[in-house]
Amino acid sequence: MKKTVALTADRPTGKLHLGHFVGSLKNRIELQHECDQYIMIADTQAFTDYFEQPQLVIDNVLEVAADYLAVGLDPNLSTIFIQSRIPQLCELTMYYMNLVSVARLQRNPTVKAELVHKNFGPSVPVGFLCYPVSQAADITAFGTEIVPVGEDQLPMLEQTNEIVRRFNRIYNTNCLKEAHARLGKTKRLTGIDGKAKASKSLNNAIFLSDAPGVIKEKVYAMFTDPHHLKVSDHGRVKGNVVFEYLDAFYDNAEELSSLKAQYKKGGLGDITLKSLLNDTLQELLLPIREKRSHLSRKNLLEICMDGTQKAETVAKMTLNEVKKSMGINYF
Amino acid sequence: MKKTVALTADRPTGKLHLGHFVGSLKNRIELQHECDQYIMIADTQAFTDYFEQPQLVIDNVLEVAADYLAVGLDPNLSTIFIQSRIPQLCELTMYYMNLVSVARLQRNPTVKAELVHKNFGPSVPVGFLCYPVSQAADITAFGTEIVPVGEDQLPMLEQTNEIVRRFNRIYNTNCLKEAHARLGKTKRLTGIDGKAKASKSLNNAIFLSDAPGVIKEKVYAMFTDPHHLKVSDHGRVKGNVVFEYLDAFYDNAEELSSLKAQYKKGGLGDITLKSLLNDTLQELLLPIREKRSHLSRKNLLEICMDGTQKAETVAKMTLNEVKKSMGINYF
Numbered sequence: 001m002k003k004t005v006a007l008t009a010d011r012p013t014g015k016l017h018l019g020h021f022v023g024s025l026k027n028r029i030e031l032q033h034e035c036d037q038y039i040m041i042a043d044t045q046a047f048t049d050y051f052e053q054p055q056l057v058i059d060n061v062l063e064v065a066a067d068y069l070a071v072g073l074d075p076n077l078s079t080i081f082i083q084s085r086i087p088q089l090c091e092l093t094m095y096y097m098n099l100v101s102v103a104r105l106q107r108n109p110t111v112k113a114e115l116v117h118k119n120f121g122p123s124v125p126v127g128f129l130c131y132p133v134s135q136a137a138d139i140t141a142f143g144t145e146i147v148p149v150g151e152d153q154l155p156m157l158e159q160t161n162e163i164v165r166r167f168n169r170i171y172n173t174n175c176l177k178e179a180h181a182r183l184g185k186t187k188r189l190t191g192i193d194g195k196a197k198a199s200k201s202l203n204n205a206i207f208l209s210d211a212p213g214v215i216k217e218k219v220y221a222m223f224t225d226p227h228h229l230k231v232s233d234h235g236r237v238k239g240n241v242v243f244e245y246l247d248a249f250y251d252n253a254e255e256l257s258s259l260k261a262q263y264k265k266g267g268l269g270d271i272t273l274k275s276l277l278n279d280t281l282q283e284l285l286l287p288i289r290e291k292r293s294h295l296s297r298k299n300l301l302e303i304c305m306d307g308t309q310k311a312e313t314v315a316k317m318t319l320n321e322v323k324k325s326m327g328i329n330y331f
Numbered sequence: 332m333k334k335t336v337a338l339t340a341d342r343p344t345g346k347l348h349l350g351h352f353v354g355s356l357k358n359r360i361e362l363q364h365e366c367d368q369y370i371m372i373a374d375t376q377a378f379t380d381y382f383e384q385p386q387l388v389i390d391n392v393l394e395v396a397a398d399y400l401a402v403g404l405d406p407n408l409s410t411i412f413i414q415s416r417i418p419q420l421c422e423l424t425m426y427y428m429n430l431v432s433v434a435r436l437q438r439n440p441t442v443k444a445e446l447v448h449k450n451f452g453p454s455v456p457v458g459f460l461c462y463p464v465s466q467a468a469d470i471t472a473f474g475t476e477i478v479p480v481g482e483d484q485l486p487m488l489e490q491t492n493e494i495v496r497r498f499n500r501i502y503n504t505n506c507l508k509e510a511h512a513r514l515g516k517t518k519r520l521t522g523i524d525g526k527a528k529a530s531k532s533l534n535n536a537i538f539l540s541d542a543p544g545v546i547k548e549k550v551y552a553m554f555t556d557p558h559h560l561k562v563s564d565h566g567r568v569k570g571n572v573v574f575e576y577l578d579a580f581y582d583n584a585e586e587l588s589s590l591k592a593q594y595k596k597g598g599l600g601d602i603t604l605k606s607l608l609n610d611t612l613q614e615l616l617l618p619i620r621e622k623r624s625h626l627s628r629k630n631l632l633e634i635c636m637d638g639t640q641k642a643e644t645v646a647k648m649t650l651n652e653v654k655k656s657m658g659i660n661y662f
Contacts, residue, residue: 051429052501058658084659090421097458098382105457126436127428130457170383305662327389328415331636
């Protein structure tokens with residue numbers, strides 16, 4: 001039986017961290033057994049706002065691939081590929097760009113939020129404004145049926161499906177498929193500073209490849225409860241990053257529950273908790289780091305090449321259908 | 332010695348007419364002996380505003396190719412190719428889109444004028460807004476050095492050169508070349524109604540492939556001098572379309588000059604003039620139509636395929652250089 005097609009992607013602008021792990025990687029490790037899973041290293045998209053820092057993007061392509069393999073994504077089950085190596089995605093983007101108005105892109109809530117966040121002002125590159133169109137190309141190229149996303153990404157998927165419907169209507173075809181969001185399993189992880197989502201750019205994340213000493217340092221620097229000064233003080237669990245991470249990574253729910261009660265009542269020190277979290281994370285990340293250390297550049301390139309070749313074959317078929325529908329398959 | 336590279340293009344939204352003939356085709360027939368000339372049938376660009384009329388674009392691709400050959404463009408001297416068959420142009424466009432702001436495109440005088448003309452309003456497709464970026468891809472892909480254009484197209488070339496300079500600076504390369512306009516030889520031809528530039532959409536043009544009866548009908552319907560009612564009346568030469576066409580197509584300058592004098596003074600009828608113009612145009616267009624009638628679909632496809640293959644080889648080299656400069660030539 002034909003498996004459902006799923007697509008996910010990461011922009012190679014940094015190594016992956018624990019936020020990616022709980023937010024999407026764990027999910028993908030399961031998904032690869034259930035779906036025909038495509039995982040895209042979105043270098044072309046990264047260039048829409050990192051075009052002046054090419055080295056950062058380039059360097060992280062293989063780092064992200066290494067993170068994928070290290071956490072257990074299996075290239076025999078998941079097609080890992082590099083966006084810029086699939087020229088069909090650019091061709092699809094060009095044709096889809098005719099079906100989307102400038103005003104529609106400017107109204108897209110995700111784009112709007114990012115424009116503010118990135119502080120582009122009127123100098124926003126047209127490539128950045130168009131990245132939802134490019135995403136529509138990515139999604140449709142592989143006949144994607146489900147896209148695991150966070151709520152904030154729903155407008156992007158809506159944009160894709162609008163393009164799909166418009167294309168199919170204008171060119172009287174059903175060659176493009178609408179994709180569905182798979183919400184729910186995606187979680188967010190707060191940064192160690194307790195201020196925002198863990199992210200590379202805010203420098204508040206624990207990376208999957210961090211050395212043991214770095215992990216420990218970050219855990220011990222974590223934001224807890226600023227009013228919990230003495231061990232005997234009452235402590236707050238809510239907003240306490242150490243507890244958030246224990247919730248995400250510590251398996252013994254019963255023990256965790258009793259630790260929370262104790263912390264609230266007073267008598268449990270931050271150091272004890274941080275030591276527990278450190279042990280937990282060291283245990284989680286040791287085999288990932290180990291596996292990562294055995295991956296050679298040659299290895300990673302080969303895996304990316306194989307995946308890219310497989311992905312291109314599928315994208316080529318979609319593009320052929322698209323061109324046939326438009327009538328531009330002259331020879 | 333390496334020849335200078337020239338690029339020109341036509342959007343396949345109609346057959347070519349006398350306006351194209353004096354405005355660019357005659358020029359290209361000379362240019363092909365002097366330059367390494369690329370001639371692009373711009374179907375992808377036509378789709379930026381004709382995306383809802385695919386059949387119109389598709390049907391005219393080979394019609395335009397037929398017009399090229401009929402007027403004497405020689406596929407052994409000029410590389411005639413179809414834009415949508417060169418995927419590298421889409422890839423280049425995607426990378427260049429990061430180097431151009433939305434505001435910059437909206438300020439482009441040519442785009443601004445066309446937005447008004449086409450009455451898009453806020454629903455302008457982003458593909459249309461971006462067509463100057465796509466033109467930059469077309470121009471740079473072939474290492475184009477000269478672009479024969481009308482004055483109204485100068486802002487497009489300026490946009491291309493801005494992209495070239497920005498790309499070369501950011502990626503520390505000189506792989507992209509600035510292109511220069513070749514102004515001067517391009518002329519405009521008024522429509523037979525005397526109202527505007529001859530164009531397919533205004534239905535006021537004489538097509539290169541028009542049948543003798545149609546040519547005659549159009550010539551006899553031409554706008555002359557509305558106050559020149561009787562043969563003996565004084566006539567106006569300025570704004571008189573018949574004289575404009577005689578200026579463009581009648582070789583005997585001395586005789587034409589005396590006809591103008593006679594017309595101004597009175598005593599020369601419109602019918603006499605129109606008969607002369609009709610004979611002139613019939614003589615010009617007969618061999619073109621003849622040559623056109625011997626071109627089979629198979630013939631035309633083969634010529635387009637050959638040209639496209641040659642053009643793609645060159646575009647591929649440019650794209651490779653571009654990717655190498657950006658550092659995204661992973662394997």
